[in-house]
Amino acid sequence: MPKSQKEEAEKFLSQLETFASSMKSSIGLPMIVDPKTNVAIWYDQRELKLRFMISVEKTRKFFESLSEGKLMATKCSKTGEILFPPQIDCPTSIDSEVEWVLLPKEGELLTYTVINTKPFSFSHYNDYTVGIAKLTNGVQVLAWVRETDPKKLKVGMKVKVEIVKREPEGYLTYELVPA
Amino acid sequence: MDTTILLVLSLGRKVAVVGTGHSKFGVRNDVNLAELTYESIKQALKEANLEAKEVQYLAVSNVGGWSSEPLSAVVVSEYAGMTGKPLYRIEAACASGSAAVYNAYNAVASGHVDIAMATGVEKMNESSTPTVVEFIGRAGNYFWEFENFGLTFPGYYALYATAYMAKYGATEEDLCQVAIKNHYYASLNPKAQFQRKIDMPTCMNSRYIAWPVKLFDSSPITDGSATVILASEEVAKKITDSPVWIHSVGAGSGSANLSRRGNFTGLRAAELAAKMAYKKAGLEPENTAKYFDVAEVHDCFTIAELMAYEDLGFVKRGEAYKVAKEGQTYIGGLIPVNLSGGLKAKGHPIGATGESMIAELTKQLLNKADKGRQATIKNGRAIAHNVGGTGHYAYVTILGLDKPKDI
Numbered sequence: 001m002p003k004s005q006k007e008e009a010e011k012f013l014s015q016l017e018t019f020a021s022s023m024k025s026s027i028g029l030p031m032i033v034d035p036k037t038n039v040a041i042w043y044d045q046r047e048l049k050l051r052f053m054i055s056v057e058k059t060r061k062f063f064e065s066l067s068e069g070k071l072m073a074t075k076c077s078k079t080g081e082i083l084f085p086p087q088i089d090c091p092t093s094i095d096s097e098v099e100w101v102l103l104p105k106e107g108e109l110l111t112y113t114v115i116n117t118k119p120f121s122f123s124h125y126n127d128y129t130v131g132i133a134k135l136t137n138g139v140q141v142l143a144w145v146r147e148t149d150p151k152k153l154k155v156g157m158k159v160k161v162e163i164v165k166r167e168p169e170g171y172l173t174y175e176l177v178p179a
Numbered sequence: 180m181d182t183t184i185l186l187v188l189s190l191g192r193k194v195a196v197v198g199t200g201h202s203k204f205g206v207r208n209d210v211n212l213a214e215l216t217y218e219s220i221k222q223a224l225k226e227a228n229l230e231a232k233e234v235q236y237l238a239v240s241n242v243g244g245w246s247s248e249p250l251s252a253v254v255v256s257e258y259a260g261m262t263g264k265p266l267y268r269i270e271a272a273c274a275s276g277s278a279a280v281y282n283a284y285n286a287v288a289s290g291h292v293d294i295a296m297a298t299g300v301e302k303m304n305e306s307s308t309p310t311v312v313e314f315i316g317r318a319g320n321y322f323w324e325f326e327n328f329g330l331t332f333p334g335y336y337a338l339y340a341t342a343y344m345a346k347y348g349a350t351e352e353d354l355c356q357v358a359i360k361n362h363y364y365a366s367l368n369p370k371a372q373f374q375r376k377i378d379m380p381t382c383m384n385s386r387y388i389a390w391p392v393k394l395f396d397s398s399p400i401t402d403g404s405a406t407v408i409l410a411s412e413e414v415a416k417k418i419t420d421s422p423v424w425i426h427s428v429g430a431g432s433g434s435a436n437l438s439r440r441g442n443f444t445g446l447r448a449a450e451l452a453a454k455m456a457y458k459k460a461g462l463e464p465e466n467t468a469k470y471f472d473v474a475e476v477h478d479c480f481t482i483a484e485l486m487a488y489e490d491l492g493f494v495k496r497g498e499a500y501k502v503a504k505e506g507q508t509y510i511g512g513l514i515p516v517n518l519s520g521g522l523k524a525k526g527h528p529i530g531a532t533g534e535s536m537i538a539e540l541t542k543q544l545l546n547k548a549d550k551g552r553q554a555t556i557k558n559g560r561a562i563a564h565n566v567g568g569t570g571h572y573a574y575v576t577i578l579g580l581d582k583p584k585d586i
Contacts, residue, residue, distance in 0.1 A: 113341060
């Protein structure tokens with residue numbers, strides 16, 4: 001079984017860590033020699049833990065509606081413009097109120113890609129497909145597509161939006177499913 | 180107000196490039212961020228025959244995140260002996276360098292200062308590859324397009340590649356033509372990260388990183404720096420016999436969310452920047468290849484170079500892959516593009532790419548490029564196209580040997 005990208009990345013980092021530790025015990029410094037370039041590198045002794053806390057108070061309805069199987073957007077009452085991702089201010093009409101509206105589930109695929117080389121925080125997943133669909137009301141949605149063979153997908157094909165649970169994290173999100 | 184009057188006023192004073200510097204691009208673990216930046220600062224100061232103290236304004240383009248210094252501009256400024264100068268760190272993703280040049284240009288054009296420096300640096304190899312992939316992937320709309328869907332930089336451009344290929348019938352081989360050309364010219368550029376030529380099988384057999392984008396469609400993770408010094412007409416006359424003039428700069432932007440883009444076959448931001456640059460330089464926006472002897476365009480991925488030909492109006496929509504296939508963007512063709520090797524093979528140290536383009540075109544216009552990759556200079560005009568993110572920012576800079584006319 002080939003190693004996941006996460007395992008590979010973590011192995012690489014732990015090798016550096018081990019090297020730095022042995023250098024600390026031999027010369028008293030976390031100095032390692034890059035095997036590729038043969039130059040001395042200081043192995044940073046301060047690690048940054050970074051996880052953001054992002055306000056969703058004003059768009060709470062969007063997230064709470066997911067558990068009812070609904071995908072919501074906002075609509076400027078004055079201009080009729082539908083905003084997705086939902087935002088609570090109407091950029092083309094400064095005084096306009098916005099109201100919550102339900103998005104249609106049907107659309108067509110505008111474009112797609114399969115992510116083979118993944119970001120670190122996505123490195124525990126198998127290759128995944130990201131696509132952009134245009135829904136029947138013209139709103140465009142970017143999401144994963146439930147098909148990882150790009151040959152089975154086509155620009156212009158019909159897709160449906162489904163509310164799904166993202167595993168292994170176990171939280172609600174939405175996905176494009178070829179119809 | 181009469182818009183013609185407004186335009187003349189907005190162009191301000193004439194501004195010349197009077198010095199350029201360029202570090203070796205690549206994996207540069209042999210130097211830290213400030214040392215790397217100073218490699219190009221030093222060259223630029225020597226070329227302009229200026230001392231650091233004579234520079235009145237410093238714009239440092241650096242995206243960072245993957246590297247250790249959050250306030251990179253002050254670290255660079257201190258190292259270079261410029262503490263005390265008006266100082267800015269400029270961020271416009273992969274177009275940060277052109278944004279810094281534009282910023283420095285405005286400082287001179289407006290009459291605020293006579294000598295301004297734009298220096299760009301990126302030290303991407305201070306972090307591991309998956310972390311760098313993560314940082315660039317977050318550059319769009321983090322919450323709506325990364326948090327749940329884990330896009331990567333190649334992935335964003337792959338969305339354009341898929342749509343472009345579906346609409347116009349371009350193939351993966353057509354995309355590889357760009358990589359082959361840019362590796363060829365990089366092989367002649369001692370400052371380039373990759374100095375080896377590649378052939379079609381090498382490109383076509385490379386693995387997918389974001390289908391349909393392959394490893395050899397993609398620019399690398401690069402450390403590097405580049406610097407340009409700009410001066411007012413009066414000062415330029417005193418310090419150099421060979422100024423290269425900035426004829427115009429155009430800028431534009433695109434939505435953070437890719438889902439809000441009107442199409443995926445061209446970058447609206449780049450189109451807007453090009454239109455503005457052409458208008459300010461008094462050039463028509465169509466069939467524009469004829470105006471220029473050479474171009475540096477933003478080929479972070481091969482598809483990006485093809486879209487650039489169209490966004491800049493070198494060719495009509497849907498024609499770019501055909502001219503690439505015909506070899507029309509080599510020396511001797513319709514317009515030579517990326518004779519430096521481009522981001523693709525020269526390397527793409529995000530924050531330094533913009534200055535690198537201006538430094539390269541200045542050399543080209545002065546007939547000082549390396550052997551085998553010097554364009555024939557007839558019009559005395561060159562164009563740089565620098566895109567930030569996936570069409571999130573764009574800058575188009577037109578340079579020329581003739582002093583810009585008052586329009």
